Every structure is written in structure tokens, then in C-alpha cells.
Amino acid sequence: MQVGQIERRKFDTLVIGAGGGGLRASMQLAQADADVAVVSKVFPTRSHTVAAQGGINAALANVMPDNWHWHMYDTIKGSDYLGDQDAIEYMCRAASRLVIELEHAGVPFSRLDDGSIYQRPFGGQSQNFGGEQAARTCAAADRTGHAILHALYQQNIRAKTHFFDEYFALDLIKGEDDQVLGAVVLSIATGEPLIIEAKTTLLATGGAGQIFRTNTNAMINTGDGLAMALRADIPLQDMEFFQFHPTGIAGKGMLISEGVRGEGGYLLNADGERFMERYAPNAKDLASRDVVSRSIAIEIREGRGCGPNRDHVLLKVDHLGADVIKKRLPGIRDIAMTFTHIDPIEAPIPVYPTAHYTMGGIPTNRFGQVVAPMRHGAEEATPGLYAVGECACVSVHGANRLGGNSLLDIVVFGRAAGNHIIEFLGSNRYHQSLPKRSVDQALARLARWERKGSGDGESVTELRATLQQTMEEYCGVFRTDDVLQQGVEKVLEIEQRLEDVTIHDHSRIFNTARIEAMELENLIDNALATVVSAHARQESRSAHSRVDFPERDDEHWLKHSLYYKEGQRLDYKPVRMKPLSVESFPPKPRVY
Amino acid sequence: MRFSIYRYSAEQDAEPRMQSYELADIGADMMLLEALLKIKAIDETLSFRRSCGEGVCGSDAVNINGRNGLACITPLASLTAPIEVRPVPGLPVIRDLVVDMEPFYRQYRAVKPYLTVTDPIPEIEFRQTPQERDKLDGLYECILCGACSTSCPSFWWNPDKFLGPAALLQAWRFLADSRDQIADERLSDMEGAYKLFRCHTIMNCAEVCPKGLNPTKAIGNIKQLMLKRSI
Ligand SMILES: Cc1cc2nc3c(=O)[nH]c(=O)nc-3n(C[C@H](O)[C@H](O)[C@H](O)COP(=O)(O)OP(=O)(O)OC[C@H]3O[C@@H](n4cnc5c(N)ncnc54)[C@H](O)[C@@H]3O)c2cc1C
Numbered sequence: 093m094q095v096g097q098i099e100r101r102k103f104d105t106l107v108i109g110a111g112g113g114g115l116r117a118s119m120q121l122a123q124a125d126a127d128v129a130v131v132s133k134v135f136p137t138r139s140h141t142v143a144a145q146g147g148i149n150a151a152l153a154n155v156m157p158d159n160w161h162w163h164m165y166d167t168i169k170g171s172d173y174l175g176d177q178d179a180i181e182y183m184c185r186a187a188s189r190l191v192i193e194l195e196h197a198g199v200p201f202s203r204l205d206d207g208s209i210y211q212r213p214f215g216g217q218s219q220n221f222g223g224e225q226a227a228r229t230c231a232a233a234d235r236t237g238h239a240i241l242h243a244l245y246q247q248n249i250r251a252k253t254h255f256f257d258e259y260f261a262l263d264l265i266k267g268e269d270d271q272v273l274g275a276v277v278l279s280i281a282t283g284e285p286l287i288i289e290a291k292t293t294l295l296a297t298g299g300a301g302q303i304f305r306t307n308t309n310a311m312i313n314t315g316d317g318l319a320m321a322l323r324a325d326i327p328l329q330d331m332e333f334f335q336f337h338p339t340g341i342a343g344k345g346m347l348i349s350e351g352v353r354g355e356g357g358y359l360l361n362a363d364g365e366r367f368m369e370r371y372a373p374n375a376k377d378l379a380s381r382d383v384v385s386r387s388i389a390i391e392i393r394e395g396r397g398c399g400p401n402r403d404h405v406l407l408k409v410d411h412l413g414a415d416v417i418k419k420r421l422p423g424i425r426d427i428a429m430t431f432t433h434i435d436p437i438e439a440p441i442p443v444y445p446t447a448h449y450t451m452g453g454i455p456t457n458r459f460g461q462v463v464a465p466m467r468h469g470a471e472e473a474t475p476g477l478y479a480v481g482e483c484a485c486v487s488v489h490g491a492n493r494l495g496g497n498s499l500l501d502i503v504v505f506g507r508a509a510g511n512h513i514i515e516f517l518g519s520n521r522y523h524q525s526l527p528k529r530s531v532d533q534a535l536a537r538l539a540r541w542e543r544k545g546s547g548d549g550e551s552v553t554e555l556r557a558t559l560q561q562t563m564e565e566y567c568g569v570f571r572t573d574d575v576l577q578q579g580v581e582k583v584l585e586i587e588q589r590l591e592d593v594t595i596h597d598h599s600r601i602f603n604t605a606r607i608e609a610m611e612l613e614n615l616i617d618n619a620l621a622t623v624v625s626a627h628a629r630q631e632s633r634s635a636h637s638r639v640d641f642p643e644r645d646d647e648h649w650l651k652h653s654l655y656y657k658e659g660q661r662l663d664y665k666p667v668r669m670k671p672l673s674v675e676s677f678p679p680k681p682r683v684y
Numbered sequence: 685m686r687f688s689i690y691r692y693s694a695e696q697d698a699e700p701r702m703q704s705y706e707l708a709d710i711g712a713d714m715m716l717l718e719a720l721l722k723i724k725a726i727d728e729t730l731s732f733r734r735s736c737g738e739g740v741c742g743s744d745a746v747n748i749n750g751r752n753g754l755a756c757i758t759p760l761a762s763l764t765a766p767i768e769v770r771p772v773p774g775l776p777v778i779r780d781l782v783v784d785m786e787p788f789y790r791q792y793r794a795v796k797p798y799l800t801v802t803d804p805i806p807e808i809e810f811r812q813t814p815q816e817r818d819k820l821d822g823l824y825e826c827i828l829c830g831a832c833s834t835s836c837p838s839f840w841w842n843p844d845k846f847l848g849p850a851a852l853l854q855a856w857r858f859l860a861d862s863r864d865q866i867a868d869e870r871l872s873d874m875e876g877a878y879k880l881f882r883c884h885t886i887m888n889c890a891e892v893c894p895k896g897l898n899p900t901k902a903i904g905n906i907k908q909l910m911l912k913r914s915i
């Protein structure tokens with residue numbers, strides 16, 4: 093197909109992704125009367141934000157004393173000092189206001205007796221800079237993500253945001269001077285490509301949990317936006333930091349929220365021992381996620397796992413009583429009963445650490461602008477391009493994200509990006525012309541899957557399964573040089589094998605085989621970024637645990653990695669240790 | 685285990701047809717979605733929507749042995765073979781199990797599904813007692829899967845005029861919210877013989893809702909409010 097034949101639409105702003113991050117930004121823009129188009133490969137409320145359970149952090153102090161500065165400290169400590177302190181201060185200061193805005197937008201938060209928003213304790217939260225447990229997570233029962241996503245979608249309907257539902261973004265369009273001018277997208281229903289021209293483009297495409305076999309993520313979480321950035325010569329930051337959530341349902345992966353432990357649930361090994369008391373004497377089961385996940389893995393490795401194969405531990409909840417479980421954890425109870433036939437009111441749930449959250453991503457500053465080393469410095473903004481949410485790396489989560497901080501991240505930076513875009517539009521009134529060749533790369537991606545093979549090559553499904561299995565085996569909770577080296581080689585080999593994969597369905601209308609093929613391309617790019625970055629980092633820092641380098645090494649490794657697709661090159665940049673207004677929190681040993 | 689699956693694409697087929705598939709390795713607690721994924725691994729031309737795999741995103745409502753449900757939380761063990769899977773009825777088929785949901789979404793948008801407050805907005809949260817909040821339970825959890833509306837005869841016959849159970853459940857969700865301030869407008873919007881009153885309490889909706897919600901009851905509550913307002 094020729095560029096000239098493709099239909100074109102023009103908007104002030106293009107938002108790719110209709111999860112919480114994209115919809116918070118589009119709401120800001122639409123309410124400010126900007127022309128905004130939101131593209132999503134699924135109907136907005138099917139985005140993965142809908143699955144978030146436990147809640148969103150803000151120091152509202154509704155149940156006990158709290159303030160944003162403590163939240164800031166906890167987030168920095170949780171990040172193992174790899175988070176950027178300016179962005180973290182910004183997020184924690186904004187949190188209360190943003191949660192209240194969500195409430196005003198209609199989110200049905202659970203309530204306390206005085207009519208204020210219900211809050212529960214979550215992992216890694218403290219009062220007074222490391223003191224007593226705090227209760228900072230605002231919750232709508234255990235369906236907080238659903239409540240937030242639906243409310244944001246509803247307010248977007250009201251603000252008349254323009255939606256392109258079930259459109260798959262192929263690639264960004266870049267003009268001269270590297271300015272991003274929109275994207276080429278594909279209507280899944282008709283199979284026709286469409287050029288969306290925009291003065292600014294925001295990527296809010298979510299995480300890449302599908303690079304691992306057992307994960308808590310939706311099948312659509314294939315890291316498309318991250319791969320689009322890579323193909324536009326933008327590096328990905330800190331991809332070696334992938335969070336394994338301590339409590340996925342063993343063998344299946346569905347998430348059992350940290351909110352369960354926040355409400356008083358705890359973990360048991362085969363001896364019936366509450367083992368987290370040994371690993372984290374103070375925080376116990378509410379230590380940060382990397383700590384709990386590693387502890388579980390050690391218990392199992394040392395033979396204290398439960399079940400006939402000693403391959404999981406148990407999450408005990410029944411002592412909370414039927415009332416609390418039904419009122420505060422109804423969704424969890426549903427999931428446990430559906431997938432394990434266990435009613436947590438009666439018996440404990442079998443759990444195992446499960447791939448959950450992409451800490452790394454497209455590097456941005458706290459305005460959501462995509463920043464990369466270009467001509468002048470390490471953090472130069474790519475004109476016209478923004479990123480927020482799980483696909484971005486601001487970085488507020490550093491080496492480990494605290495529970496409840498991602499829903500916060502998406503609304504805080506969704507709004508910030510919206511505001512910055514409004515400002516940008518004020519001084520950039522006109523669309524730039526599209527250079528013809530800029531659309532070619534996207535069209536080549538489409539054309540590649542028109543290729544007809546001999547029919548005996550590998551299928552998309554097979555190669556995807558191989559990739560996921562490889563990442564689980566060679567880039568999991570515990571890592572060594574040797575294993576990671578093999579991992580890199582294996583993923584490179586998978587990238588080679590992709591060349592020979594063909595699909596047999598070349599139809600246009602709702603061709604999901606083609607979508608899955610392009611998702612697989614994206615997954616491979618994400619997996620390679622992850623395993624290459626992991627291989628290079630010779631230290632242990634939270635989610636990245638190297639058996640051969642067991643200590644955190646601030647002298648050499650207190651820095652962000654930047655991975656480039658071209659030649660799998662790595663670069664590094666310093667962590668921003670200077671907050672906006674308060675004193676910096678210097679690195680300290682991390683104990684819970 | 686034998687499956688019989690509805691196949692159709694305007695591009696290739698003049699008429700829809702049923703296609704059989706046989707799967708050998710059926711795990712003890714496998715869900716229908718996993719079976720569909722296995723079938724797709726054999727025949728990649730089969731199209732259906734799916735995402736979360738755990739009953740929270742509402743992508744995969746289909747008609748299973750004559751009854752609407754979510755493929756991802758329907759255990760194969762609960763079904764008798766051959767398992768017949770069709771698109772949900774009452775909406776135009778795009779391809780195979782994928783229907784055009786737009787008429788359903790249009791109804792949703794028609795009920796102004798957003799909290800609307802006319803007073804000045806305070807700097808803190810709107811206060812709502814736990815008892816007031818309890819009234820939203822059983823309403824806000826809707827995942828817009830469409831299983832209810834597409835099993836409702838009133839919806840099949842009057843999709844343009846009757847709002848259908850899902851949209852009406854959401855209408856009630858906002859009427860029941862102590863924070864919302866446009867109850868009058870909401871009720872006026874639903875006046876007339878069709879929008880609300882085409883519900884004949886057949887109750888298919890409540891019976892199929894995978895989230896255990898009860899649109900019929902919500903519709904009853906709205907009718908009562910209407911009645912109260914008219915006297
Ligand atoms: C089971 C689970 C529970 C969680 N619970 C919590 C919690 O309690 N608290 C918390 O803070 N965090 C939680 N998280 C994390 C949090 O939910 C996510 O990180 C966050 O919702 C991500 O939001 P997002 O807007 O960045 O992306 P998403 O919600 O994933 O949205 C991505 C959007 O991008 C679109 N998209 C992607 N690729 C393309 C493409 N190629 N073309 C077009 N559109 C595309 C998708 O359609 C979708 O609309 C949880 C995560 C999981 C998996």
C-alpha cells in the first residue's frame with residue numbers, strides 16, 4: 093500500500109493507550125478543550141488497569157497520622173535508592189489531591205465511619221521515616237483499578253474525548269529533527285491502516301508482563317509502546333528491574349492482592365511457620381515485594397514448600413473472619429474460588445512469586461516528556477513525544493515498586509503530561525508536514541506478515557511459548573552471569589527464528605493472528621532489553637538479584653541503564669538524587 | 685472433548701457455519717477460554733476477544749451451549765460435550781465469536797454514566813457514609829461484558845428504543861449514589877414507553893450475569909422512583 097492511499101486524521105494530541113494513564117491524560121486534555129484522540133487495542137474498560145485490586149497510595153491520614161514526606165521516604169527506600177527523588181517528591185506531594193480528584197470523578201471508594209475514604213496498610217509503608225506501619229492505600233474494596241478505570245472512562249465520555257477503540261498502533265511517525273508527528277495505527281475490525289497526525293503523541297500502553305510464562309498480567313500486556321519507542325531509536329531505561337509479586341496463585345498466576353496481607357493475612361511454609369518473621373522481623377509479611385518474593389523462593393528451595401511437590405507456600409486469611417473477607421476482599425475470594433476451588437474463608441490459598449510489573453520503561457522527566465541522550469545532554473526531550481504509566485520510567489519505582497504506587501503513578505503523571513501538552517500546544521499551533529518515508533517503517537511491519545511461508549515453520553504461538561519459558565528460566569528471581577549469558581543468546585536466537593515465522597491467515601477483518609504476530613515482535617524486543625540489561629548489571633538491587641554479586645554496589649551501580657535496540661547497546665545515566673524542595677535521602681542499607 | 689464453534693467472516697463466507705474441533709488433553713480444571721486458545725493454536729483463523737483471563741475485563745462474553753457467559757471463568761467440567769460456542773445473540777457478527785458491541789455501548793453512553801455534581805466542588809472528598817456506599821455494591825462492579833443485554837428478548841426486539849439491562853443497571857448506579865445531583869434529569873431521560881418500561885422482568889439478565897449482579901432489581905428500583913415522582 094502507498095502512503096498516499098492511506099486515510100488520515102488530524103488531532104492536537106494522540107494518546108495511545110486507554111488504561112488509567114492514558115485516560116487521566118485525555119481527561120485533562122479534553123476538559124481543556126484540546127482535540128484529543130485516544131487509540132486502544134481493546135475497548136477502554138478492558139485495559140489492564142481494570143485488574144488492579146488493592147488500592148492507590150496517598151497520605152490522606154484518614155485512619156492514622158501520615159504525610160507525603162513519609163510516603164516519599166518509603167518510596168525511595170522501596171526503590172532501593174534507584175528512584176529519581178525529584179519525581180518521587182512530585183508524586184507523593186500530588187497524591188492526596190489526585191486521589192480526591194478521582195473521588196470527585198465518581199470512584200466508589202470504600203468508606204470509613206466519618207464518610208472519608210477507606211485506607212488499608214500495604215507493604216513498605218511506614219510512619220515517621222521507617223517507624224510503625226502506615227495505612228496509606230485508598231481502596232474501593234479490592235476492585236480499585238476497576239473503579240478508577242471506569243470512572244475515568246465515564247468522565248472522558250462526558251468530556252467528549254474521541255475514541256478509536258480496537259485500533260492497534262504499529263509505529264510512531266518521526267519527522268525531520270526527530271520530532272514525533274503521530275502514529276500509524278491499524279483498525280482491527282477492518283484491517284485498514286490509518287495515519288493519525290498529531291502535534292503531540294503520548295504513549296500509555298502499559299507493561300510487558302507477557303514476556304514471562306507465569307504472570308499476573310492480561311494477555312494484551314505485550315509491551316507494544318516500549319517496542320515502538322525502541323524502533324524510534326529511543327532507549328529503554330532500567331529494564332532489568334522486573335517485579336515478581338509474592339502472591340500469584342501457584343501454577344496459574346492470577347494475582348492475590350497485597351491488600352490481603354494488608355488486611356492481616358500472612359504466609360505459612362510447610363511447617364506451618366510464619367516464616368516472614370525470620371526475614372523481616374519488623375515489617376514481616378508487609379516487607380517490600382522483592383524481599384517477600386525472595387524469602388518465599390528460599391523457603392521452597394530449602395525444602396519447606398507446601399503441597400505434594402513442595403512448590404508453593406500458603407497465604408492464610410481465614411482468621412480474618414467471613415465478614416471482613418466478604419466486605420474488603422470480595423474479588424479475591426471470587427478469584428480464589430474460581431481458580432483453586434478454595435474458599436479463603438475456610439482454607440489458605442497456595443501462592444508463588446509471579447511476574448507482575450515492568451519497573452523499567454521509556455525514560456521520561458516528571459512532565460511526562462520522553463528524554464534521551466541526544467545531541468546536547470543525557471536528558472534531552474524528544475519533541476512531541478510523551479509517555480506515562482507502566483510503559484514509562486520517570487523513575488518513581490526504581491528497582492522495586494511499592495504496592496499502590498502504580499495506580500498513583502498513572503494518575504499523577506497522566507495529569508502532569510496532560511498539563512504539559514496543553515502548554516506545548518499553546519506555542520505549537522500547526523501540524524508539521526509528514527515526510528513520506530516516515531510512514532514506511534510501519535507499513536513494512538504490516539507487509540512482513542503478508543509473507544506466505546512453506547507452512548512448516550514455527551507458529552507464533554510456539555515461538556511465544558518458547559520465549560516466555562526462556563525468560564522464566566534464564567531471567568527469573570535469582571540470576572547469575574552464566575545463566576543470563578545463556579539467556580541473552582537464547583533470546584537472540586529466538587529473534588532469529590522469528591524471521592521464519594509466517595501466519596496462514598491473511599484476511600483483513602478482525603484478524604487476531606496478525607495482531608498476535610506483531611505483539612510477538614514487540615515481546616521479543618522487550619525480552620531482549622530485559623535480559624541484556626540484567627546481564628550487564630553486576631550487583632544485587634531489589635528486584636534484580638544476582639547470586640554472583642549479592643551486594644548492592646552504590647559506588648559503581650547507583651545509575652540507570654539505558655538499552656538501545658541498535659546493536660543491543662547499553663548506556664548509563666545518573667540517578668537524580670536531588671528532590672524538588674526537601675533534603676535528599678542518601679542511600680542506606682535497606683532492612684525491613 | 686468435542687467443540688462446535690460458530691464461524692463467519694463477511695470477507696469469506698456467504699453464510700455462517702458451525703465448525704467442529706476435537707481437543708485431546710483437557711486438564712481437570714480447564715476453563716473454556718483455555719480450550720479456545722488451544723483451538724486457535726491449531727487453527728489461527730478463529731477469532732475471539734480475550735484479555736485478562738480472570739473475569740474482570742469483560743472481553744469474552746460468548747454464548748455457550750445456549751447460555752451467555754465469560755469463556756475465561758466457565759469451567760469445561762461444568763459443560764456437556766459437544767460444547768457449542770456462538771457469538772452472543774442480538775448484535776451484528778463481525779467475525780466468528782466477535783460481535784459489534786457499538787449498539788450496546790451506545791445505550792451505556794445514553795444514560796449519562798458519570799457522576800454529576802452541580803454544587804461547588806470541595807477541596808476534600810465528598811463525604812459518604814458506609815451505609816450510603818453499601819448501596820453501590822452490586823452495581824459498580826459491572827464489567828460491560830454485555831452478557832445480560834444480549835440475552836434479553838426486549839433488547840433483541842427493540843435495540844434502538846429499549847436501553848437494555850446493562851445500561852439501566854448503570855443508570856441506577858448513579859441514581860443510587862448519594863453524591864450525584866441530577867436524579868431528576870436522569871429520570872426524565874428514561875420516560876416513555878420504551879427506554880425503561882420495555883423491561884418485562886423476564887430475568888434472563890440476572891440469571892446470566894457473570895458478576896452476580898441483578899439488573900432486573902435495579903430496573904424495578906428505577907420504576908419505583910419514577911412512580912413516586914409522578915404522584
Ligand atoms: C493483577 C494486577 C493487580 C494490580 N493491582 C495494583 C494495585 O492494587 N495498586 C497499584 O497501584 N497497582 C496495581 N497494579 C499495577 C497497575 O494496575 C498497572 O501498572 C497500571 O494499571 C498500568 O496502567 P497503564 O495506564 O500504564 O496501562 P494499562 O492499563 O495496561 O493500559 C494500556 C493501554 O494501552 C493500550 N495498548 C497497548 N498496546 C497498544 C497498541 N499496540 N495499540 C493500541 N493500544 C495499545 C491497551 O489497549 C490499554 O488501553 C496491578 C497490576 C496487576 C497486573
Ligand code: SF4
Binds near residue numbers: 833849850853892893
Ligand atoms: S450487568 Fe453483568 S452481565 Fe450485564 S454487562 Fe454488567 S457484568 Fe455483564
Ligand code: FES
Binds near residue numbers: 754757
Ligand atoms: S478475558 Fe477478561 S473477562 Fe474473560
